[in-house]
Each structure stands twice: as structure tokens, then as C-alpha cells.
Amino acid sequence: MGAETPAIEMRNIVKRFPGVIANDHVTFTARAGEVHALLGENGAGKTTLMNILYGLYHPDEGDIYVHGRRVTIHSPRDAIALGIGMVHQHFMLVHSHTVAENAVLGLAGTPFLRPAQSVREQIVALSERYRWHINPDAYIWQLSAGEQQRVEILKALLRGARVLILDEPTSMLTPGEARQLFAVMRQMAAEGRTVIFISHKLEEVMEVSDRVTVLRRGRVVGTVATRDTSPHELARMMVGREVLFRLEKKPVQRGEVVLRLEGVTALNDLNLPALKEVSLDVHAGEIVGIAGVAGNGQKELVEVITGLRPVIQGRIFLDGEEITNRDARFIGKRGVAHVPEDRVHMGVVPNLSVAENLILKYYDTPSFARGWFLDLQAVTTFAQQKVKEYQIRTPTVHTPVKLLSGGNIQRLILARELAFQPRLVVAAHPTSGLDVGAMEHVRQLLLRQREEGAAILLVSEDLDEVLELSDRVAVMFGGRIVGVVDASEADVEAIGAMMAGLNTTAEAAA
Amino acid sequence: MDWQVFWTAVLAAIPAGTPYLYATLGEIYAERSGILNLGVEGMMIMGAVVGFGVTLSTGNPWLGFAAAALAGALLALIHAFVSITLRANQIISGLALTMFGLGLSGLLGRRYIGTPLPVRVREVPIPILSDIPLVGDLLFNHDPIVYLSFVLVPVLGFLLFHTRLGISIRSVGENPATADAMGVNVFRVRYLCTVWGGVLAGIAGAYLSIVYAPAWIEGMTAGAGWIAIALTIFALWSPYRALVGAYLFGGVKVLQYRLQPLGVSPNLLNTLPFVLTILVLLMATGEVRRRRIGMPAALGIPYSREER
């Protein structure tokens, strides 16, 4: 087996984005006839590597070989010509078209008249071969996520894919659909194709893959044969052990309960259950970190607390007052600060000035409003003070926010959210994408809030950060809190395993 | 109303609705590719004046129609450049196009006011078929431009729904990022459809000035271009339904004059198309229903690769 030419070989791939090295001399090899899993946390560089292979990104350094031949892939078209197909997490489908119409879109060699007819038979044949039950005349909008994914795979196969990349293919599937997908993946490998499977879920990787390559922070940790490894070994490779730096964390007396969730259930944007009977308390003077791989309900958790998503079952209390399904303004007024995940699109209004953005939550409070009017003098004074206090680098307070760097935008958001002694700070990925200096600053600010007696809910994908800042860590998996542990006694491997859905026997929720 | 009056009204609805039909077919193509062109009125009136002028000076109405199509296409090209290449606001650009067309046509047409055309485009009854009672008069006793529209509707319908090009057009209007990723040239398709919309709008205008009136009257389209935009929605972006809608609205136009003696206000009758359009939009509420009726999801949104 070792002597044959690998289907795909990527050597010393380097890809830099502003401020980040997404792939740092990554070498990756996949053979024909195998299911090869690419495992790692979010931001480990898995998708970047595969986007390079599919021609969406161009590597800064490194070479790619397909069936032993060195190639340069400029665009997805080149990749398709080389027999590489990719199914993205977000499907590339036209919803108002039928399955057959999507299949022929941009497909070379189809007739001008009735092109959809020309691929019907192939669709039916493929559908039978993989037991998909796809009707070529069904409209995409009528299909479930799992069925849409099959259409995407079908499109790749119709274009002659010998190498198929699947990016987090189970993230939108039901367990049953996932099992069917795994069967198809095995079948395709048996046909001699190469299936590259991007995932962060250990169970799945163990179930379906032949070999696993683990990435961590843009580097390859190792490639192992699945049958020679164990979930625990993979978890350790994924999460790692080293901690970058320690922050000074003063002991703070934990106070009364500020935020209480009782059996909260909510749906995601696709109307599927995303939060399932979540119960959690956060006390004054305490940071509760939410650890978990993205897409396990963290976003929805943040949104139900801040009033941006309806709760369909359960209740939420703030300082004993029920805030279930109250609007964002009502909740904000009661001292809930929200550092949103999507800073530029949600946290600020890019065309408005620094000063105007600083009052986004307070423009109608007595500090800045007199009757119907805004007190522009007070707004400017407030802005000048905050710019100084939070070291926001901006020419003037009247500069549009879109001119600020990411770190400065985050400082602005924190300056605003922390301005009036919040009772609860909900911080979603507050340091993601920031440089080290800004990251430090943001962490210090959160710790200071804790000392001042605020309750803090920190959502982060950076497990080190969660462990370092939090007093307690709650691990989310599949829309549930699967365990709450004390941060000082936390075992990284145990948390990693819980994050991967392996172990749900941790201490009961407080 | 007796049968005879009703029947003549039905027969008159076809030529009355023909300009609507051409303009609507064109706008359907533009909108299907994601380009909202509110300049139909301007393209039509330019078609009307150019068609009239060329017919007058050459004595050949078919040259007139060709010139009108060209004029419409040139105007549409401006809108295409501004909204596709420059990615400007399509609403504003379309309004500018309408104003430009109304103004320029007034200027170009001032010599033609009150001038009769030397030639007429007449009905060409199709032998034998036109002798069939009722159906003969309804379908086989018209001028060539009407016959052409009878052919165009199924051809354009088939083209849109059952060909490679049609699939590309609809995917570009629905999800340009996906179309781009699948190798469709989004910009080329949008240019093509917008200009084609101009060609048909030009012909629609020329039909008014060469066949229907036949004369040049300043501002003679009198809102027909806006009706075509309403009809595009009314037809749910389908060439087949455009046929029904155009004749329905043509019928309303005919009825205004015929119902007046019976005490029905022509003005109130005139509002019918517009009220109907709003009602149709109301039915198109909600994401699923919007999908089902075919409203292009990317309508009016400029496409840029960088912002994908």
C-alpha cells in the first residue's frame, strides 16, 4: 500500500491571513480508496487547507501533487478538471431550481435544449447506487438539509470527482442521516475514490475514517491510522496541553445568583432545536466559561439571554426578575452587556462615528437624551472619556468606525458595554481574531468586571482562554450543557472529551 | 352589455395588450437575471419615437421596428453599465433612465407631431384559419407583430425554463455567488438579459407609434412602461402568464372607452391593474411562497465577487 502514488499530496503548505498563519508548513497526504479525516478545533486550519486544494485560496508557499503530478490550482474550475470535488458547509445550490437544474448549472458538455433531461438518468442511477432516493425534478427548497447535501455530492460526482472533500458534513444532519452519509462515504472509498472528511467530532472520525490527520493552530500534530488510535489520544492531540500565558486572577468572593436559566429550549435559524433544556446559574463576581465546539448551541444561548432569539420552553431570570422573551432593549436596560460574536455586522454601525457608536445602547437614557433630543455635548464628552480610558485609537471621536482596526472596534464595543456597571456581561468570542496586545487588554477588562462584582458568561472556542479566565467551565455539546467543572480542578483531556461528546458523566450542573 | 360588444372588446384587447406583452417579456428577462429596470417607460418611449421616425423617413415599418429595438437596447445598456458594472442603486438608475427617455424622445419627436405615416402595418389574415368562426378572428386575423408575440411567448418561456441559458439566467438572479462558483459568467448573463429587455421594450414602444396609434404623440406611452413592471410581478416572472396579464390589462384599457356610456368611470377602471398588482404582491408573502412564485431572490442586489 505504501508504494503507490498518493491521490493527493500537499507539501509544506503555508497560508497567511492578515495577522494569522492559518496553515504553517502543513504536509498532508491522502490515498485513493481511503476515508481520510482532517480533525481539529475551529480555527485549526482544516478548511483553509482544503480551500487551497479546491482552488479557492492560493497558498503562499508549498506544492500540491495530484496523482503524483505537480499542479497549480487557480480556481475551482481547475480543481474540478483534476477530479477534485468539494461540498462546503454552506451548500452552493440555487433553491428555486430543481435537482437536475442544479446539477447541470455550469456543467460542460450538456445540450442547450433541455439540459436537465440529459442528466436525469445519471442522477437516477447515482441515486440508486447510493440509495439516496433523490427525485431529479424536486425543488431544492423542498429538500431537507441531508437531501441537499446529497445533491451537492451528486454534483461533484457528475463532474467526475475522484477526490471528494466534505467540510463538516454532519453539522446539519440528523443522526440517522449522518449514518447514511457514512455508508456512502465508505462505499465511495471502496470504489477507489478518496474521501477527505473535515470534522471536529471524535466519534464520527473513529467511526468512518481509515486515517486521521490532526491539525492544531495551523500545524499538523500527526497522522495516525484510525485502528491504531483511541478517542482519548485524538482528543489530546486536538486540544493540546500547553498554556500560553497566565493572567493575574484575584480571588473574588462569589456573590448571589445574577443569571439563572431554567430548562431553556430554543430553535436555530433553520427551526431545528439548538438549545435543549439548558439550566445554568451565573453568580456575581464569577466568570462562567462556555467551552464547546462551534455549533453546539453557544450562539443560541447568547441570543436567548440577550433577547435576540425567542425561548420556546423554559425561563430566564436576571437578579430574580424574569426576562424570558423580553426584547433586547428591556434586557439591556436591566444591566446585561453583550459583546457580540459578529462585531462588525452586529456590534457597530460602521458609517456612524465613534461617538455615535458608543451610545448605541444608551441614546435614550437620561445621560444622553433630553426629551426627544440627544445631548450631543454629553455624547462627545462621554466619547472622549471612553476613548482615553479604553485606549481606542482613533483620530477623533467623530471618525467613522469603519476606519478603525478590529482590535479598536472591540475596545469600542467593550467601552460601550461596560460603561454603566453591568450586572451581567455576555461575551461571545471576545478575543477571536485580535492581536496579542488587544487580546490581553480584553481579558484584563473581563477580569476587572469580575472584581467589580459583575456576573460574566464567556463563550469562547479557545479552551486555554476559557480555562484561564473562568471560575467554572460549562461544556456544551449538542445543545445541552454536558458538564460543569471548577476551572481550577479542570482536566483538559476530560473537557476535550466532553466537547467531543464522549463523556457526559462530569459533575452535575450547579 | 350584449355579446357583440363584449366580443369586439375581447378582440380589441389583443392589440391593446401587445405593447404591454413585449415590454413585460423584456422586463421578465431582466428581473430573472436579478436586474430591476424601472426604465421600461423610458425605453418604450424611445422605441416609439425612433421607430416612428425611421418608418417615416424610410417608408419601411420593419426598419422602424429594428431601429426601435436598437434604441431600447442602447438605453438598457446604460442601465446595465450603471447597475452591473458600477453596482449603483438600480432603483435610482432606472428612474433616471425613464426620465432620460421621456426627455430625449420629446426632443427628437418634436418634428413628427401631427405627421401621418406614409405606410400602415395592416392585419394579415391567415388563409383558411382566419375563416374559422370566433377562433379565426381571435387568433388568425392580426398584424405580424402580434403573430410574432404569439411565437415569442412560448419560445421565451421554453428558453427560460428548459435550456442551458435559461438555467444560467435564473441561477444568476437567484444566487449569483453559486452561479459564479459553478462557472457561469454572472456579469455577461446580466448584461445580456438587461439589453434584451431593452430590445423588447423598444419594440413595444414602436408598436404604439407605428401600429396602434399610429402617430407620434409626446409622452404617448402614458405609463405603459410602469404597467409592464407591475405585470412582471402579476405574471410571477413567467412569460406564459405575461400573455394572460397583458391581454387582461389590454382589455381593461379597451373597456374604459366602452363602459363609459354605461356610467362606469374610466378612471376608476384604470386603477384596476395597479390594485391587482398590489394584491398579487400580497399573495407573495413569506419565504416559501415567494420561492414558489418565482421572485428572483437576488433581484435588485448588485453582485460583487469580493463581497461574496
Add this chain to the structure above:
Amino acid sequence: MTLPIRAERRLVVPRTVALTAVTLSVLVALVVIGIVFTLAGIPPLATYARMFRGAFGSTYGLSETLVKTIPLLLTSVGLAVAFRALVWNIGAEGQLLMGATAATWVALFLLPDAPSWVLLPAMFLAGFIAGALWALIPAFLKVRFQTNEVITTLMTVYIAEEFVNYLVYGPWKGAAEWGFPYTDRFPEAAQLPVLGATRIHYPTLLLGLILAALMYVLLHHTKLGYEIRVTGENPLAARYAGIDARRIILFVMLISGGLAGLAGVGEVAGVHHRLRYARGISAGYGFTAIIVAWLGRLHPLAIIVASFLFGGLLVGGDVLQVSLNLPVATIDMFNGVILFFVIAAEILTRYKISVRSKEA
């Protein structure tokens, strides 16, 4: 892409660049129209000179320019508020007509014998309400059913036009009007005072200036204006801040419709002194106002200047018609071409353009 051009995005367009671009684009537009004129056998420079003299070169011309500035100002200032919130009210023409209709109803049927100080305010009030209500129909449909307001507002223009025509050809047709589609003349008390021998109904002009200032204050100095700007610039941030977008949509439609309605009152009470057929009341002020608002960059104070210039352009159009025997519609060509160059310039100033050497 179709052109070998590389465009780099500029984040902020310096004010001088923006102003230069607008001025240049108007000049280029005039050159283009000049070429069209030349081709049509009309001497462009002499024609421009006549138009300019006609609109700004005499007391009479200036006064007529101001008469046309009034409805443009009122309407475009209202539209600017709606456009700032990203609500596309294209139906100001219809809202203006409904305002005129309501004022006529008050003047002729509701309070025909009231004294001026009661009647005129009542007419303005009725006009505002009618314009606002007419705009609230599409606003309600947008809020309740998410219908596209571009189409619905446009449809309501034609409905309003036909409604006005119905009234003046039918039930409201004046007894003493010799079969013309006019209502009877308004009582003296329903006619707005004018400046000297001109047709400038100064109360409406003042109202327009005051409202422009008020809209400036609204947008930049009030909580509501802040909410409007946040909603228009970033709807997601508005939601995050707990701003109710539906309230904003209803409000900006109410304001833009109401102001257009006031413009309609000004036309019937100040200029025509009766309701006439729709095109007789407004030759597209509601549509021209969209350009004016855009040219004024949706800034109420800049819109005052833009309205005045377009008022002058409309008067210049009358000059073309009267002294050069050109069709009235010629002026629409100016509107269209200027608008094209202004939007093109606006986009182009956002980019630094360079020719691309090869496919990136």
C-alpha cells in the same frame, strides 16, 4: 468581470472629492446634453444661456424658480428621511396628489365658509394627514407582509392619479368650468397669500425651509433620528440595540408621505386655486424630488440648495418650451442625464481606479 479594470475601495470619500465629483458630473451631463442638442440642430450654448437667464436672470425668472422649489423642497426633504432609513418611498407623486385632494375637499366641501386663519391651517393639516395615510398603506403592507415598497408605492401613484382624474372629471367637476377637468375655484379664504406680483406662496416656502431645518434636527439631534440612521446603516445593529424596525418604517413613511401631502396643498392653495387633472397639478414633482434628495445626498440642508437648482432647471424647461418651442419633456432629459452622472460619479469616487495588468 468584463473590463480589465482594477478598483480599490476607498473607505472614506473626502468631502472635497465628493463635491468636485458632483460638480464635475453635472458639467459633464451638460456637455452630453449639449451634444444631443447640437445633433438635434439646437445651439447648446445659446440655449443654456437662455435657460439660465430665464430661471435666474430676472426677478420674474427667480420668482418662478422659487415657485417650483417649494414642492420639490417639501417632498425631497421628506424622502431623504425615508431613504436614510433604507425605506424606498417612490410614491411621493401620489402622496402629493392625495394631499392636494384633501385640501380641496376641506376648501370646497368641509369648511367653505370658514375664515382664512381657520381654513388654511385646516387644509395643510388635512393634506399632511392624507399624504401620510396614503403612504402608510404601503408602509403597513411592508411591516405586516414584507411586501416590496418600491412596487407598492409606485402603484399607489397611479391609483392616486386616476382617483384625482375621476374626481375632476366626475363628482367634483366644477359647475363653472366649461367642461374642463377642474373643480370650482377655491374661496378667497382658501388661497395662500403671495409675494407681491409673483406666484410665490411664501407661507409654503417658509414651511418648507422650516421643515428642512426640522428634518436636519430630527436626523442629527434627536433620538428618533439616531434610530433612523442606525436602522438604515445597519439593520442588524439596530436589532442588537433593541430598535423596533417596524416603528421606524411606519414613521419615515408617515413623514415622507405627510410632507409630500403638504407640497400638494401648496400647489392647489398657492398656485392653481383649484384641483385640476393629475398631471396639471404636478408635472412629476414627486419623481423629480427623488433626484433632488439623491443629489442633496439625503442631507436636508444640502437638499435646500438642490431643490432651488432643480426649481431653476424646471423653469429653464419652461423657457425651452415657450421661447424655443421645445417640448416640456426635454427637461426630463436633463434630470435623467444629471442623475446618471451623479450616481456614476458617486460610485467612482469610492474607488481608486487603475487598469489591471492581468487577471488577479
